[in-house]
Amino acid sequence: MLADRQTIGGYPKIATVxxxxxxxxxxxxxxxxxxxxxxxxxxxxxxxxEQAIRLEEPPSRVRSxxxxxxxxxxxxxxxxxxxxxx
Numbered sequence: 001m002l003a004d005r006q007t008i009g010g011y012p013k014i015a016t017v018x019x020x021x022x023x024x025x026x027x028x029x030x031x032x033x034x035x036x037x038x039x040x041x042x043x044x045x046x047x048x049x050e051q052a053i054r055l056e057e058p059p060s061r062v063r064s065x066x067x068x069x070x071x072x073x074x075x076x077x078x079x080x081x082x083x084x085x086x
Contacts, residue, residue: 020047 065082
């Protein structure tokens with residue numbers, strides 16, 4: 001339910017999604033199945049830290065790169081986009 005969730009209203013909360021898995025959860029389509037697993041706090045924190053490190057690393061292999069010039073409301077912007085091979 002992410003940021004726009006309602007309160008749980010005093011009912012027991014039976015499960016939650018760790019922060020490192022939220023991007024994956026956000027990509028699920030209606031009807032997709034998910035499985036909850038027991039994860040310790042320290043393991044969840046370690047996964048979150050690993051993800052943060054991966055996101056900070058520069059892409060290792062760029063397949064193609066394009067530079068675009070955009071003009072929005074009279075202001076010019078230079079944007080670089082690249083396709084990264086994983």
